[in-house]
Amino acid sequence: MESVFEVIAEPNRRAILSLLVSSEQSVGEIERQLHMPQPAVSKHLRVLRDAGFVESTVDAQRRLYRLRPGPLQEVDAWLAPFRRFWLAHVDALERHLDRMEKAKPAPAKRKTRKK
Amino acid sequence: MESVFEVIAEPNRRAILSLLVSSEQSVGEIERQLHMPQPAVSKHLRVLRDAGFVESTVDAQRRLYRLRPGPLQEVDAWLAPFRRFWLAHVDALERHLDRMEKAKPAPAKRKTRKK
DNA sequence: CACGTATATTCCAACTGGAGTATATAAAAA
DNA sequence: TTTTTATATACTCCAGTTGGAATATACGTG
Numbered sequence: 467m468e469s470v471f472e473v474i475a476e477p478n479r480r481a482i483l484s485l486l487v488s489s490e491q492s493v494g495e496i497e498r499q500l501h502m503p504q505p506a507v508s509k510h511l512r513v514l515r516d517a518g519f520v521e522s523t524v525d526a527q528r529r530l531y532r533l534r535p536g537p538l539q540e541v542d543a544w545l546a547p548f549r550r551f552w553l554a555h556v557d558a559l560e561r562h563l564d565r566m567e568k569a570k571p572a573p574a575k576r577k578t579r580k581k
Numbered sequence: 582m583e584s585v586f587e588v589i590a591e592p593n594r595r596a597i598l599s600l601l602v603s604s605e606q607s608v609g610e611i612e613r614q615l616h617m618p619q620p621a622v623s624k625h626l627r628v629l630r631d632a633g634f635v636e637s638t639v640d641a642q643r644r645l646y647r648l649r650p651g652p653l654q655e656v657d658a659w660l661a662p663f664r665r666f667w668l669a670h671v672d673a674l675e676r677h678l679d680r681m682e683k684a685k686p687a688p689a690k691r692k693t694r695k696k
Numbered sequence: 697c698a699c700g701t702a703t704a705t706t707c708c709a710a711c712t713g714g715a716g717t718a719t720a721t722a723a724a725a726a
Numbered sequence: 727t728t729t730t731t732a733t734a735t736a737c738t739c740c741a742g743t744t745g746g747a748a749t750a751t752a753c754g755t756g
Contacts, residue, residue, distance in 0.1 A: 467743090469590070469592065471586070471589055471590045471592075471595065472590045474586055474590075475584070475586045475587045475589075475590035476743090476744085477584065478744095480586065480659070483663070484662070487662050487663055487666050492702080492703090493702070493703055493704090494701095494702065494703085503745080503746075503747095504702085504703070504704090505703090505704080505705080505745090505746080505747085505748095506744085506745070506746085507703090508703060508704050508705080509704085509705085509744085509745090511703095511704095512704080512705090524753095526702090526752095526753060526754070527701060527702040527703075527752070527753045527754070528701090528702055528703075528753095529702085529703070529704095533663070533666060535663075535666065535667035535670050535671075538660065538663045538667065539667060541656075541660060542660055542664065544595070545653065545656060545657055545660070547599070547602050548598070548602055548648070548650075548653045549657065551602050551648060551650065552650035552653065552654060555650050556650075582713090587713095591713085591714080593714090607732080607733095608732070608733055608734090609731090609732065609733085618715085618716075618717095619732085619733070619734090620715090620716080620717085620718095620733090620734080620735080621714085621715070621716085622733090623733060623734055623735080624714080624715095624734085624735085625714095626733095626734095627734080627735090641722095641723060641724070641732090642722070642723045642724065642731060642732040642733075643723095643731090643732055643733075644732085644733065644734095
């Protein structure tokens with residue numbers, strides 16, 4: 467699987483991660499909430515664990531899976547440079563809109579929304 | 582290709598995006614900087630454009646590609662809930678280390694590193 | 697021990713995406 | 727117009743991934 471990006475490319479795995487963000491869950495709980503066959507859940511969890519996205523502890527027959535921060539932080543880190551980029555874009559857009567505002571003398575304040 | 586996550590799952594595409602973060606580039610420039618065959622570059626750019634990651638303008642024989650903010654913001658948005666999660670983790674870690682510090686009375690300040 | 701429950705693993709078929717090579721298109725240059 | 731430069735597309739091949747079904751493993755309970 468190799469990279470964290472490939473791991474989160476799979477929709478079911480993203481769903482599982484989103485489930486785990488609130489609290490740890492057993493395989494069975496995930497299975498029911500996502501309406502997906504148990505072997506599928508186990509297989510995706512395997513991938514997620516190998517990549518360090520989750521860890522598990524044993525609770526008798528069941529295993530509880532919970533999130534681990536590392537890999538997602540990696541994604542976040544990769545995103546950082548782009549974040550700077552699109553902030554610049556938002557700025558530019560705002561400056562633009564500001565100029566629009568100044569041109570027309572304040573057309574009755576309103577949440578920007580065309581029709 | 583469908584989802585933004587699948588698009589950025591490909592390493593070469595991530596490389597291209599990273600290149601474009603500084604400024605727009607022509608296909609040839611990308612080709613040279615990444616040492617990858619031209620058809621490959623074109624194909625990946627096609628995928629990136631279809632998914633809205635980049636846009637292009639024509640400059641005689643060459644096409645200049647530049648970044649568009651949308652899709653990456655989408656990734657960022659998906660990441661948001663997890664960000665809250667791992668911030669909690671960092672906090673917990675810090676509180677833990679703080680307690681360690683209090684326990685032992687200041688062992689000669691030092692960059693935490695064993696050995 | 698036998699049985700039920702919870703989870704993991706294996707095997708297989710189908711599909712998909714990427715690499716490589718060749719070729720098409722279009723614009724500039726000679 | 728012919729040639730060269732820049733980019734896009736088409737085609738084939740191969741590897742890896744996913745889903746499904748069956749099966750294996752492990753634990754708990756009677």
